[in-house]
Amino acid sequence: xxxxxxxxxxxxxxxxxxxxxxxxxxxxxxxxxxxxxxxxxxxxxxxxxxxxxxxxxxxxxxxxxxxxxxxxxxxxxxxxxxxxxxxxxxxxxxxxxxxxxxxxxxxxxxxxxxxxxxxxxxxxxxxxxxxxxxxxxxxxxxxxxxxxxxxxxxxxxxxxxxxxxxxxxxxxxxxxxxxxxxxxxxxxxxxxxxxxxxxxxxxxxxxxxxxxxxxxxxxxxxxxxxxxxxxxxxxxxxxxxxxxxxxxxxxxxxxxxxxxxxxxxxxxxxxxxxxxxxxxxxxxxxxxxxxxxxxxxxxxxxxxxxxxxxxxxxxxxxxxxxxxxxxxxxxxxxxxxxxxxxxxxxxxxxxxxxxxxxx
Amino acid sequence: xxxxxxxxxxxxxxxxxxxxxxxxxxxxxxxxxxxxxxxxxxxxxxxxxxxxxxxxxxxxxxxxxxxxxxxxxxxxxxxxxxxxxxxxxxxxxxxxxxxxxxxxxxxxxxxxxxxxxxxxxxxxxxxxxxxxxxxxxxxxxxxxxxxxxxxxxxxxxxxxxxxxxxxxxxxxxxxxxxxxxxxxxxxxxxxxxxxxxxxxxxxxxxxxxxxxxxxxxxxxxxxxxxxxxxxxxxxxxxxxxxxxxxxxxxxxxxxxxxxxxxxxxxxxxxxxxxxxxxxxxxxxxxxxxxxxxxxxxxxxxxxxxxxxxxxxxxxxxxxxxxxxxxxxxxxxxxxxxxxxxxxxxxxxxxxxxxxxxxx
Numbered sequence: 246x247x248x249x250x251x252x253x254x255x256x257x258x259x260x261x262x263x264x265x266x267x268x269x270x271x272x273x274x275x276x277x278x279x280x281x282x283x284x285x286x287x288x289x290x291x292x293x294x295x296x297x298x299x300x301x302x303x304x305x306x307x308x309x310x311x312x313x314x315x316x317x318x319x320x321x322x323x324x325x326x327x328x329x330x331x332x333x334x335x336x337x338x339x340x341x342x343x344x345x346x347x348x349x350x351x352x353x354x355x356x357x358x359x360x361x362x363x364x365x366x367x368x369x370x371x372x373x374x375x376x377x378x379x380x381x382x383x384x385x386x387x388x389x390x391x392x393x394x395x396x397x398x399x400x401x402x403x404x405x406x407x408x409x410x411x412x413x414x415x416x417x418x419x420x421x422x423x424x425x426x427x428x429x430x431x432x433x434x435x436x437x438x439x440x441x442x443x444x445x446x447x448x449x450x451x452x453x454x455x456x457x458x459x460x461x462x463x464x465x466x467x468x469x470x471x472x473x474x475x476x477x478x479x480x481x482x483x484x485x486x487x488x489x490x491x492x493x494x495x496x497x498x499x500x501x502x503x504x505x506x507x508x509x510x511x512x513x514x515x516x517x518x519x520x521x522x523x524x525x526x527x528x529x530x531x532x533x534x535x536x537x538x539x540x541x542x543x544x545x546x547x548x549x550x551x552x553x554x555x556x557x558x559x560x561x562x563x564x565x566x567x568x569x570x571x572x573x574x575x576x577x578x579x580x581x582x583x584x585x586x587x588x589x590x591x592x593x594x595x596x597x598x599x600x601x602x603x604x
Numbered sequence: 605x606x607x608x609x610x611x612x613x614x615x616x617x618x619x620x621x622x623x624x625x626x627x628x629x630x631x632x633x634x635x636x637x638x639x640x641x642x643x644x645x646x647x648x649x650x651x652x653x654x655x656x657x658x659x660x661x662x663x664x665x666x667x668x669x670x671x672x673x674x675x676x677x678x679x680x681x682x683x684x685x686x687x688x689x690x691x692x693x694x695x696x697x698x699x700x701x702x703x704x705x706x707x708x709x710x711x712x713x714x715x716x717x718x719x720x721x722x723x724x725x726x727x728x729x730x731x732x733x734x735x736x737x738x739x740x741x742x743x744x745x746x747x748x749x750x751x752x753x754x755x756x757x758x759x760x761x762x763x764x765x766x767x768x769x770x771x772x773x774x775x776x777x778x779x780x781x782x783x784x785x786x787x788x789x790x791x792x793x794x795x796x797x798x799x800x801x802x803x804x805x806x807x808x809x810x811x812x813x814x815x816x817x818x819x820x821x822x823x824x825x826x827x828x829x830x831x832x833x834x835x836x837x838x839x840x841x842x843x844x845x846x847x848x849x850x851x852x853x854x855x856x857x858x859x860x861x862x863x864x865x866x867x868x869x870x871x872x873x874x875x876x877x878x879x880x881x882x883x884x885x886x887x888x889x890x891x892x893x894x895x896x897x898x899x900x901x902x903x904x905x906x907x908x909x910x911x912x913x914x915x916x917x918x919x920x921x922x923x924x925x926x927x928x929x930x931x932x933x934x935x936x937x938x939x940x941x942x943x944x945x946x947x948x949x950x951x952x953x954x955x956x957x958x959x960x961x962x963x
Contacts, residue, residue: 257700257963291905313906314873335906336862338873338921341616360863363920391907392863392871503695504719504751512751514673514697518936518962522881546650546932547672547694547962548750561722562697573905577877578936580960601939603877603906604616 248585252592253564258501259515261579262566263293263595265587267495268477269301275459275476276305282463287311287332289454289474292573294599295582296324298477303327309354311454311472315345316602322353324598330354332452334384334419334472336364336392342604343371350379358384358419360393365406365413372412380416381407382450385437387422387429397436404441404448415441417450417469424457431465438467457488480572481532482525491534491568496582498531498567498575500549502559511551511559515567517544519578523571531567541567577601607944611951612923617860618874620938621925622652622954624946626854627836628660634818634835635664641822646670646691648813648833651932653958654941655683657836662686668713670813670831674704675961681712683957689713691811693743693778693831695723695751701963702730705738715739717778719752724765724772731771739775740766741809744796746781746788756795763800763807774800776809776828783816790824797826816845839931840891841884850893850927855941857890857926857934859908861918870910870918874926876903878937882930890926900926936960 248262256262272288279286288302289311299310299321309330312318318331331353337346349355350372359365359381372379383403386393394400400418408415418437422430430453438448453465454472456479462471475482478496479489500515520530522544530541530549539557543550551557551565559565569575576582581594607621615621631647638645647661648670658669658680668689671677677690690712696705708714709731718724718740731738742762745752753759759777767774777796781789789812797807812824813831815838821830834841837855838848859874879889881903889900889908898916902909910916910924918924928934935941940953 257698259962335873336920338860338862339616360865361920364862367921386865390865390869391902391904391909392865395865501697503697503723506719506745506749506751506754510749514694515962517880517882517933518960521876522883522933523876524881543750545750546936550750561695561720562726574876574881577905578960579962601877601937603618603874603938 248592252585253499255592256499256583258499258564259519260499261575261582262497262499263582263584264495265584265589267493268298269587271477271479271493271495272302272305275473276307278460279462279471280306284463284468285470287452287470287472288477289472290321290599292474292477292576294576294597295595296321296328296598297595300325300327302477314602314604315342315349316604317599319345319349320599320602322349328353332356334358334421336360338364338367343367347371347375350375350377356380356382356416358382359403359407360384362403362406365403365410369410369412375412378412378414380414382416382419382452383407385418385420385433387420387433388426389421389423391421393420397433397440400437401440401444404446405444408446415446417448417452419452421454422458424455427458427461427464431467434465434467456483457486475572478572481568481570482527484568485527494568496572496575497534498569500565500567502561502563502565505557505559505561508556509553511557513549513551513565514547515549516547518546519575520544520549520567520569521571521574521578523574525570527570531569534566534568607951611944612858614951615858615942617858617923618878619858620934620941621856621858622941622943623854624943624948626852627657628946630836630838630852630854631661631664634832635666637819638821638830639665643822643827644829646811646829646831647836648831649680649958651833651836651935653935653956654954655680655687655957656954659684659686661836673961673963674701674708675963676958678704678708679958679961681708687712691715693717693780695719697723697726702726706730706734709734709736709738715741715775717741717743718762718766719743721762721765724762724769728769728771734771737771737773739773741775741778742766744777744779744792746779746792747785748780748782750780752779756792756799759796760799760803763805764803767805774805776807776811778811780813781817783814786817786820786823790826793824793826815842816847834931837931840927840929841886843927844886853927855931855934856893857928859924859926861920861922861924864916864918864920867915868912870916872908872910872924873906874908875906877905878934879903879908879926879928880930880933880937882933884929886929890928893925893927
């Protein structure tokens with residue numbers, strides 16, 4: 246990686262560091278796959294929360310971005326004039342959020358989703374008096390058992406409701422499937438598209454997402470658009486799945502050893518307030534690069550405990566580099582990330598514009 | 605609780621809300637116990653990260669505060685002139701952090717800890733040229749297997765090193781014990797005190813901490829000071845242990861139902877970016893007040909999934925109030941908390957001054 250010893254010495258730990266060259270490679274790899282299969286790419290920015298990274302994704306060919314919350318979308322739109330097309334894959338509920346949605350829709354091409362008549366009716370009430378209608382997709386549950394209508398029949402009924410409602414335009418079908426559910430996506434979406442088109446309603450977009458399944462996205466041939474998030478950075482969960490290697494991980498955490506109380510144990514200055522408690526089914530809270538023998542077996546808020554079956558071989562003051570289990574949640578813990586690569590002459594501190602945007 | 609329906613309607617969800625009346629009761633309850641046992645109280649502010657809450661704790665009788673990181677201590681000191689005495693229970697390592705430590709020590713009465721000669725020597729190098737010496741305690745491992753010297757003998761050797769070093773003053777012994785380890789604290793600290801005093805060195809303070817064991821703090825009679833953190837808010841982990849009831853929980857999360865896809869499932873707009881993945885040994889990610897039948901069985905970043913064995917009985921737009929598993933980490937996720945009680949005429953939004961202070 247292009248971090249020099251001087252770069253690392255200049256960074257106060259604990260810190261999140263981003264290698265833009267690796268991120269760029271990750272962006273281009275998926276864009277190439279998607280383009281060769283006529284899939285449009287709409288990255289989910291929850292992973293980086295950085296307007297400048299979204300600009301790299303758009304420059305590579307992405308048609309726009311995906312956000313999860315209205316405040317997140319506002320922060321991204323405010324951060325870059327290149328961000329002109331935003332899909333918020335969330336049910337927007339409540340009058341104040343709808344006011345924000347109206348304001349944002351006047352600034353960018355905006356699409357939202359809905360999975361119930363209640364959500365559709367709220368959107369309609371807000372947009373009835375707007376000059377431009379709001380594009381609304383139907384969220385479909387293809388097995389994740391989170392949000393989404395459960396059947397193609399239900400998707401069709403909601404599509405018809407959107408289509409028939411002044412102030413709204415039906416935008417297509419959206420799903421966030423479980424890992425490996427490409428066949429379920431294909432079946433649900435094909436049936437939904439058939440039924441909706443049978444009513445004389447166009448289905449302009451069918452969008453799916455998720456990094457782990459992205460290199461099989463085109464197997465669901467009905468899909469027109471894909472929304473990967475984590476792919477820009479990758480993380481330990483994806484390495485563990487065999488989806489990438491450590492050399493493809495663009496985000497890592499620098500931490501300093503602050504205590505070596507026993508021969509087999511060291512404590513670092515990064516705890517759950519940086520690495521987070523997300524396990525994603527793994528053992529331990531991250532991977533110490535170059536040290537396969539070490540397990541980060543316990544986190545408290547400001548301490549990470551490293552244990553090894555052999556001598557830990559670390560001293561107070563040593564800096565370790567860790568690939569976290571889950572990149573997206575780590576980005577959300579810091580106001581600033583430290584960035585190298587992409588022609589930057591030295592390490593730069595970038596504010597994480599959309600951090601903490603939960604509303 | 606004193607939140608009115610109007611208050612709640614004015615708060616955009618998801619949000620962290622704080623009931624200051626409950627927090628005050630929690631503060632006074634432990635202060636009374638501690639005072640009646642001649643224990644000084646030095647609350648850990650990691651739970652609230654709010655200068656105004658520290659002021660309430662100091663007004664109730666606390667002698668100062670505890671912080672974990674130098675940037676956290678700086679934010680608290682900057683936030684209130686009532687904060688004049690800070691213990692940082694952390695090994696401070698690295699030249700830039702030591703510069704910050706020197707600057708802070710000129711503003712407040714500052715104490716830090718060390719558990720190795722390397723840390724002591726770093727502190728000494730920084731403070732050798734200062735007008736006032738730095739007070740340094742020895743961190744002792746009484747069973748938590750995190751930081752700390754492992755034996756009373758090792759504590760004595762390090763105390764002697766601090767005592768003998770220009771620029772430093774030995775401040776006593778500090779431990780963060782595992783839950784229920786009062787006897788281990790008593791044994792370790794009594795032996796350490798005996799050995800250090802045998803060298804003619806005074807042991808002015810013996811400080812322990814942790815909310816779950818706090819009402820037995822005085823059972824370790826050698827302890828002179830106690831550092832509870834979570835007690836100010838309480839949380840689901842403490843209710844589950846029988847240490848308090850829901851009515852003693854001052855921090856809760858307001859969330860809006862955004863989807864009810866099946867009869868037994870609802871999805872709220874609070875996910876791991878607010879409730880966090882901290883389980884603390886519990887099942888589920890928080891308790892929905894008034895709904896013992898509901899389990900928050902899955903979080904993604906912006907979604908929380910609520911399931912019930914019976915009908916979930918919630919509609920899109922309903923607001924639920926959740927006591928999280930772990931209050932301290934939830935505070936760290938938000939820029940602002942919404943506060944009522946303590947004579948405030950209406951809900952107020954308070955910035956979380958020490959949020960995200962990991963350096």
